[in-house]
Amino acid sequence: xxxxxxxxxxxxxxxxxxxxxxxxxxxxxxxxxxxxxxxxxxxxxxxxxxxxxxxxxxxxxxxxxxxxxxxxxxxxxxxxxxxxxxxxxxxxxxxxxxxxxxxxxxxxxxxxxxxxxxxxxxxxxxxxxxxxxxxxxxxxxxxxxxxxxxxxxxxxxxxxxxxxxxxxxxxxxxxxxxxxxxxxxxxxxxxxxxxxxxxxxxxxxxxxxxxxxxxxxxxxxxxxxxxxxxxxxxxxxxxxxxxxxxxxxxxxxxxxxxxxxxxxxxxxxxxxxxxxxxxxxxxxxxxxxxxxxxxxxxxxxxxxxxxxxxxxxxxxxxxxxx
Numbered sequence: 001x002x003x004x005x006x007x008x009x010x011x012x013x014x015x016x017x018x019x020x021x022x023x024x025x026x027x028x029x030x031x032x033x034x035x036x037x038x039x040x041x042x043x044x045x046x047x048x049x050x051x052x053x054x055x056x057x058x059x060x061x062x063x064x065x066x067x068x069x070x071x072x073x074x075x076x077x078x079x080x081x082x083x084x085x086x087x088x089x090x091x092x093x094x095x096x097x098x099x100x101x102x103x104x105x106x107x108x109x110x111x112x113x114x115x116x117x118x119x120x121x122x123x124x125x126x127x128x129x130x131x132x133x134x135x136x137x138x139x140x141x142x143x144x145x146x147x148x149x150x151x152x153x154x155x156x157x158x159x160x161x162x163x164x165x166x167x168x169x170x171x172x173x174x175x176x177x178x179x180x181x182x183x184x185x186x187x188x189x190x191x192x193x194x195x196x197x198x199x200x201x202x203x204x205x206x207x208x209x210x211x212x213x214x215x216x217x218x219x220x221x222x223x224x225x226x227x228x229x230x231x232x233x234x235x236x237x238x239x240x241x242x243x244x245x246x247x248x249x250x251x252x253x254x255x256x257x258x259x260x261x262x263x264x265x266x267x268x269x270x271x272x273x274x275x276x277x278x279x280x281x282x283x284x285x286x287x288x289x290x291x292x293x294x295x296x297x298x299x300x301x302x303x304x305x306x307x308x309x310x311x312x313x314x315x316x317x318x319x320x321x322x
Contacts, residue, residue: 042090261301
């Protein structure tokens with residue numbers, strides 16, 4: 001931890017609380033884009049954990065949690081859970097940085113702790129609730145789906161589509177509840193990876209420590225993971241609903257892993273061909289909004305095990321002493 005003057009320390013803590021609280025309140029108040037703002041909540045917590053240490057990052061986390069509870073009143077529990085999810089992600093990711101873990105261990109440790117903590121808290125909540133965990137999730141999702149349908153009606157979606165959604169509500173709920181583990185795993189994985197990338201220039205600008213992960217556009221997933229993906233796909237063909245859901249949850253998570261690998265391939269060639277930053281941004285945006293290109297990037301990451309698009313294996317073989 002860098003040396004910080006006694007006069008500077010309170011100022012840094014207050015700045016950490018203010019910046020984190022502002023992002024959290026904006027994320028909770030603004031519809032649609034709120035979730036994207038939520039992805040930024042871990043950034044100040046990582047920054048001030050590296051700068052001030054674990055104790056003061058804990059102070060910031062607890063202070064913002066209290067602020068959220070006071071601002072949102074009756075909805076404080078849900079709002080607090082929203083903040084705690086992203087806040088804990090930032091704190092654990094920063095701890096992994098400090099311990100100089102590899103990039104894989106950093107991501108897996110953060111995802112594991114965040115999801116494990118969430119599971120324990122949710123289980124503890126159901127012990128004191130009259131409703132089962134499945135019933136709790138179903139009720140929550142049903143309310144959100146009904147709000148979504150109401151929003152579609154307000155913005156002028158054709159009545160035929162609204163009727164189709166209303167008629168399919170029960171089927172959507174049945175599937176959605178059972179793929180929540182995969183969705184949460186995939187989203188947490190994406191949140192951790194996105195913050196790992198976004199925080200680097202922030203820490204460098206503040207002359208703070210950032211672990212040397214090497215060139216991440218050369219990163220690739222373990223080769224054996226592809227067989228797990230194939231196995232998960234095979235489970236979808238079986239007539240047993242439980243196994244189908246298991247395979248679907250697995251594929252949802254693995255799609256994010258291969259998305260990262262596909263984006264690493266893109267980044268590698270952008271760097272190699274010296275694409276302008278603005279053009280790179282445009283291409284990344286198009287990939288994000290075009291479903292076909294999005295899936296193509298995921299497929300490229302999956303096929304990279306055999307195709308070796310970046311010729312990493314050949315480069316490894318050409319190293320001196322081999």
